[in-house]
Amino acid sequence: MPYQYLLFDADNTLFDFDQTAKDAFAATFTAFGMTQEAHHFEQYIQISQQCWRDFEAKKIDQDTLRRVRFELFFEAAKIMGDALQFNQQYLQNLIHHSSLLEGAYELMQQLHGKIPMAIITNGLKEIQRHRLNHTGLTPFFEAIVVSDEIGVSKPHAPFFDHTFEQINFPKKSEVLVIGDSLSSDIRGGHNYGLDTCWFNPKGLENNMEIQPTYEIGELEELHDLL
Template identity: 45%
Template sequence: MKYSHLLFDADNTLFDFDGSSKKAFDQFIQHIGLDPKEDYYRIYQIGNHQVWNDFEQGKLTTEILRWKRFDLFFKSIGVDRDPHKANTLYLGFLVDFASLIPGARELLDNLKRNGYTLAIITNGLKEVQKPRIKKKNLTHYFNSIIVSDEIGIAKPDPLFFEITADTLMHPDKKKVLVIGDSLTSDMQGGNNYGYDTCWYNPRGKENKSTARPTYVVTQLQEILKIV
C-alpha cells in the first residue's frame, strides 16, 4: 500500500453534483409554480458561480451566498419571490436527487475492505453534505467527514487540511492522498499542505492552473492502481 489515508472530495468526485443540481433546480421551479423555461438553469448557474467565486475570494459568507444566488436569479427573470425559501427548497431537493458517479460505491467498498482509512473533504453546504452521504448509505465508509461550512474554513486553505489531519490523528503526510475534481481547491490544497494529489478529470480538461497533481485519472477505478 503506497497510501494509508485517502481524502475524497464529494461534489463531482463521488457525487454527480451536476446531474442532481439540474434535477433539483427543475423540481424547485415546478414547486414554486413558475412556468419552466429552457434557459432558467443557465441563468441561475451564472449567479451561482458568481457568488461561489465571491465566497472563495472572501467577499461574502455562505449565509449570504445561500440566498443571494436566488435573489440574482429572480431579478434576472423579473420575478418577485423569497430567495431564502427558494434556497431551502433547492437544497432539500438536492439531497432528494443525490446520485453517485458511476463506480463510486464499488471503489469505496474495495478500498474499505482493503484497509484504507477514508475521509470526505468538502467545500459544500452543511444542509446537503452529511444528509446526502447518509441518504446514499455511505457514512460507514468514512472515518472523518469534514465540511467547510461547519468548520468555517475551506479548501485550499492549509488550515482546512490541518483540521482534517487532526481528526485523523496526523497520519504521515507521505501516506495521504487527496482525490478530487477541482484543481483550485483539491489539487492546490493538497499541494499547499504537502499531500500527494490525484486529479479526477473525466472530461480530459486542460490544467491551466498553478496546481500540480501527482496523478491524473479519467475514471474512478484507476485510483485502485495508484494507491
C-alpha cells in the same frame, strides 16, 4: 501501499452533482408552481459557480452565499419570488435527488477496510451529511469534514489542519487528496504538502500553475495508484 489515507472530495468526485442540481432545480420550480425556461438552469449554474468561487476566495461568507445566488439568478432571469425560500426548498431537493457518479459506490466498497478514507467537502451544513446518508456512503468514512460546519474551506490550510486533527495526524507523505476541482482540491492539497489526484472526466485543460501528482479520467483508475 504508498498511501495510508485517502481524502475524497464529494461533489462531482463521488456525487453526480451536475445531475442532482439539475433535478433539484426543476423540482423546486414545480414546488413553487413556477415555469422553468430552457436557459434557466445554465443561467443559475453560472451564477452559483461564481458565488462559490467568491466564497472560496473569501470575498463573501457562507450566509451571503446562501442568500445571494438565487437573488442574483432571479434578478438575471427577471423572476419575482422569495430567493431565500427558494434556496431552502432547493437544498431539501438536493438531498432527495442526490445520486452518485458511475462506479463511485463500488469504488468505496472496494477500498473500505483496506485503507482509511475521509470526506473533505466544501458544502452547506444543512445538506452535506444528509446527502452522504441518502447515497449510502457514510459508513465508508472515518471522518467527514464539511466546510460550513467548521467555518473554513478548501483550499485554505486551516481546513486541512482540522481534517488532520480528525484523522489523527497521518504522515503528510502518505496522504492522497482526490478531487475534481483544481482551485480547491488540488491547490489545497498541494499547498498543504500532500499528493493530489485530479479527477478530470471531462478532460479539461489545467489552467493553473500547479500540477496535480496524478490525473485520472475514471474513478477506477485510482486502483492503479494505490
